[in-house]
Each structure stands twice: as structure tokens, then as C-alpha cells.
Amino acid sequence: MTHENDIKKAGAGAMSSFPDAGAFPPGFLFGAATSAYQIEGSTAADGRGPSWWDRFAHTPGAISDGSTGDTACDHFKRWPEDLAWMQRLGLRAYRFSVAWPRVMPAGRGAINTAGLDFYDRLVDGLLERGITPYGTLYHWDLPLPLADAGGWQARDTAQAFADYAAAVVQRLGDRVARWATLNEPRCAAWVGHLEGRHAPGLQSLPATLAAAHHLLLAHGLALQALRAQAPKASVGIVLDVKPYTAAAPGAEHEAAVRRADGVFNRWFLDPLFRGVYPADIAAEHAASMPPVHARDMALIAQPMDHLGINCYTRGHVLHDPARRHPHAAEQHVPGAHYSTMAWEDWPDGLTQMLVRIHREYAPKALYVAENGAAEPDKVDADGRIRDTARTRYLSGHLAACAQAIAAGVPLDAYLVWSLMDNFEWGRGYTQRFGLLHVDFETQQRRAKDSALAYRDFIAAHAAAQATARA
Numbered sequence: 001m002t003h004e005n006d007i008k009k010a011g012a013g014a015m016s017s018f019p020d021a022g023a024f025p026p027g028f029l030f031g032a033a034t035s036a037y038q039i040e041g042s043t044a045a046d047g048r049g050p051s052w053w054d055r056f057a058h059t060p061g062a063i064s065d066g067s068t069g070d071t072a073c074d075h076f077k078r079w080p081e082d083l084a085w086m087q088r089l090g091l092r093a094y095r096f097s098v099a100w101p102r103v104m105p106a107g108r109g110a111i112n113t114a115g116l117d118f119y120d121r122l123v124d125g126l127l128e129r130g131i132t133p134y135g136t137l138y139h140w141d142l143p144l145p146l147a148d149a150g151g152w153q154a155r156d157t158a159q160a161f162a163d164y165a166a167a168v169v170q171r172l173g174d175r176v177a178r179w180a181t182l183n184e185p186r187c188a189a190w191v192g193h194l195e196g197r198h199a200p201g202l203q204s205l206p207a208t209l210a211a212a213h214h215l216l217l218a219h220g221l222a223l224q225a226l227r228a229q230a231p232k233a234s235v236g237i238v239l240d241v242k243p244y245t246a247a248a249p250g251a252e253h254e255a256a257v258r259r260a261d262g263v264f265n266r267w268f269l270d271p272l273f274r275g276v277y278p279a280d281i282a283a284e285h286a287a288s289m290p291p292v293h294a295r296d297m298a299l300i301a302q303p304m305d306h307l308g309i310n311c312y313t314r315g316h317v318l319h320d321p322a323r324r325h326p327h328a329a330e331q332h333v334p335g336a337h338y339s340t341m342a343w344e345d346w347p348d349g350l351t352q353m354l355v356r357i358h359r360e361y362a363p364k365a366l367y368v369a370e371n372g373a374a375e376p377d378k379v380d381a382d383g384r385i386r387d388t389a390r391t392r393y394l395s396g397h398l399a400a401c402a403q404a405i406a407a408g409v410p411l412d413a414y415l416v417w418s419l420m421d422n423f424e425w426g427r428g429y430t431q432r433f434g435l436l437h438v439d440f441e442t443q444q445r446r447a448k449d450s451a452l453a454y455r456d457f458i459a460a461h462a463a464a465q466a467t468a469r470a
């Protein structure tokens with residue numbers, strides 16, 4: 001079956017549940033996101049060095065299906081085809097990450113020009129198709145030599161990151177206007193250093209807090225480097241945020257909500273926008289904190305141009321003293337829909353987080369840098385993938401964005417995670433988040449019904465804009 005045939009089969013009837021496209025202002029960008037290690041493969045091509053994710057994925061038992069990112073979606077070779085898919089879907093924005101080990105295989109020092117050439121070609125291809133590139137400088141693939149020198153627990157890694165960021169922006173900054181320094185420092189610190197499910201696979205609170213602080217420092221130093229290199233660029237960070245609700249009435253459960261929110265959300269939002277760690281959680285963590293130097297917090301809290309949020313689900317919790325701090329046990333919501341990640345589809349949470357961040361932290365602009373759902377997709381005999389749960393998830397979360405805009409939130413883009421099925425970190429290839437289905441044996445891509453519904457919604461937005469202009 002050709003791609004053209006594939007793409008013409010519209011997701012019949014799915015449009016009805018999408019919000020009115022006119023609720024999104026002109027210039028609002030709809031797109032999709034990916035990250036380097038999850039899609040590129042070709043981990044030794046053109047001088048790329050190893051990252052700690054290469055080592056972690058090759059560690060027996062680390063990845064649930066025993067897989068690695070060695071091939072992933074083979075995007076390093078198939079990028080022209082992937083650009084063609086983005087164009088067919090009418091995407092107006094594409095968020096990708098630059099792999100640090102392609103650009104600086106040793107982590108610092110010599111630049112590998114061939115590594116930068118890849119992103120150069122990708123960016124030109126996006127611009128030729130009218131797709132706005134959103135560059136992310138770190139999506140978790142730390143060069144192995146830096147990992148061996150202490151990783152994010154070493155304060156020096158922050159300066160190495162700023163130098164690498166400057167090198168990337170020197171090459172691409174004339175064409176890429178929107179940059180995020182880091183993707184999800186919370187996940188990088190907590191899941192990698194406390195839960196041990198991501199590289200480097202540690203389980204230590206001091207390591208977690210040191211990594212988190214040095215990631216924030218890396219963001220601050222990179223922000224300075226980017227401002228010097230590309231004064232006109234719009235620069236920010238991408239945070240994972242999660243609304244918490246109490247699963248039962250009672251002051252102890254409300255207190256658990258506040259603690260969980262403190263660890264997940266405020267631990268990053270407060271330093272970045274107020275220059276302080278939240279006092280309640282800082283008191284809890286005092287004995288495990290790394291040294292914080294006098295000027296660190298001012299560096300971390302420099303003004304940004306925008307904030308990207310990754311928001312997927314909520315934490316519905318009960319106070320549970322038997323668990324480690326924040327003593328919160330996640331509960332299932334009866335009757336709710338859960339993805340294969342066991343994440344609840346709860347669009348209200350996205351509206352709540354957007355409105356709250358706007359009111360309490362007032363970033364100049366906000367965008368949804370990731371949102372999407374993993375579902376048990378299957379290719380039917382007729383070649384279609386009838387992923388109605390994903391279409392429902394996306395339309396519900398787009399409606400949640402429209403509500404936030406109506407409430408005054410300066411939201412300017414929405415990016416689906418993910419353009420295509422890919423390597424979902426510790427869960428390998430078991431979780432399919434894509435708008436495009438990927439057959440990992442043949443590397444064939446197919447548009448799922450949700451992709452076609454999203455395409456039609458984006459087209460409706462373009463049509464509403466054209467009508468408004470006429």
C-alpha cells in the first residue's frame with residue numbers, strides 16, 4: 001500500500017470531538033515532538049560517540065523488552081521520508097533534540113562537524129516545508145566520557161553543557177529561532193538517580209538532588225551562552241509537570257498532594273521563576289543537598305522567553321507514611337481510561353496546570369512541548385490503525401488547551417508526543433506513542449487514524465485563519 005493511499009483514508013467522524021479550531025489564535029502552531037536517542041539509531045555513524053543511554057540500554061535487565069536504541073526508527077537515515085510524513089500531516093512545528101554525543105563525542109572540546117551536518121540538513125528540510133523547528137539541546141543522552149567523570153553529579157558538567165550548547169547554536173542559530181536548553185530535568189534527575197529506571201540507573205537522594213541542581217545550573221549557563229550567540233533567539237526550558245489531586249477527603253491527603261506537588265512541580269518551577277527552592281521541600285531535603293553557591297540561584301532564575309510543558313496525566317494520591325517522602329501513594333480512578341503506560345486520560349489537568357503556571361509563575365509564553373498517549377495499537381487487515389482512544393485523548397487535550405487560552409494563558413503551540421512510535425526508554429518498544437505507526441522489522445511508517453484526525457483539525461485551523469483574513 002502506498003503512503004498516499006494510506007493518508008487519504010480520513011479518520012471518519014473523529015473530527016466531531018475536536019474543539020473549534022477557531023478557538024486557537026492565528027499563528028498558533030500544531031506539531032509533534034521526538035528526541036534523538038528514541039528515533040535516530042545509527043549510534044556510531046559519522047563520528048557519534050556513545051552516551052550513557054547506549055550503555056544503560058545494553059545493560060542486561062535495564063530495558064523491559066531487552067531492546068536498545070541502536071536502530072530505533074532509523075531516522076538518521078530515513079529523515080527525508082519522515083519530513084515527507086510531517087508535510088502530509090500538515091504539521092506546522094517539529095520539536096527534535098540534538099544529540100550531544102554526535103556534536104561533541106568527548107562531551108567537551110572538539111566539535112564533530114559531521115554530527116552537526118545531520119541537524120543542518122534536517123533543519124533546512126523543515127524550513128523548506130514551512131515547518132518551524134523547535135530545538136532541544138539535551139534530551140538525556142549525556143556523552144559517556146562525561147558520565148564517567150561524574151555525570152550530572154559533577155558541577156563541571158554544567159559548563160560543558162553550556163559550551164556544547166554554544167557550538168550547536170553557532171551552527172544552527174541562524175535558522176532555528178526556538179530553543180529549549182533541557183528536556184525534563186526532573187525526570188533526568190529523579191527517574192535516573194532515585195528510581196533507577198533511566199540512565200545512569202542510580203538510587204540515591206543526594207545524587208538526585210546534585211543532578212537536579214547541576215541540571216538547573218546547566219540551563220542557566222546555557223541560557224547565557226545562547227543569548228551571546230543568538231541574541232534574537234527565543235530560549236527556554238521544557239519541564240514535565242503533573243497535577244496532583246487527593247483520592248480521599250482529609251487534611252492528611254491534602255498534605256500529601258502538597259508534598260508530591262512540591263517535589264514534582266515546585267522543585268523546578270520555583271528556582272527557575274523565583275530563584276529559590278521551595279522552603280517546605282528544601283527543609284525535607286536539607287541533609288542531602290549539594291553545595292549551592294552564592295550566585296547559582298540568580299543564574300538559574302534568569303528571564304526566559306518561553307516555557308514548554310510536558311503534561312500527560314495526574315497523580316491521584318493518598319497519604320501513605322510507609323512510603324518514602326513525599327509519602328504519597330498513587331490510586332486508580334474508577335471508570336477512568338488508562339493508557340498502556342497506566343497513565344489516566346484527564347484533560348482537565350492540562351488546563352489546570354497551564355492556568356496555574358500562568359498565574360503563579362507568569363512565563364512570557366507557554367507551549368505544550370509533549371502530550372500524547374500510548375495505546376495497544378494494531379494494524380487491521382485493511383492496513384488501518386483504529387486508535388480511537390488516542391484520538392479521544394488528543395481531542396480532549398486540545399479542548400483543554402482551548403480552555404486555557406480562553407482563560408488568558410499565552411499558549412502558542414501544541415506538540416504531540418510523538419511523531420512516530422519509538423524507543424520508550426526503560427520500556428523499550430512496548431509503548432506506542434506515535435501518530436505514525438512504525439513496524440520495527442521493516443521500518444514501514446503508517447498514519448494511524450489519530451494522525452488523520454489531527455491532520456484534519458490542523459487543516460480546519462488553517463482554513464479558519466484564511467477566512468478570518470479574507
Ligand code: FCB
Pocket residue numbers: 035038183184187240310370417424425433
Ligand atoms: C517524557 C519524555 C519523552 C517520552 C514521553 C512519553 O517524559 O520526555 O521522551 O518518553 O515522556
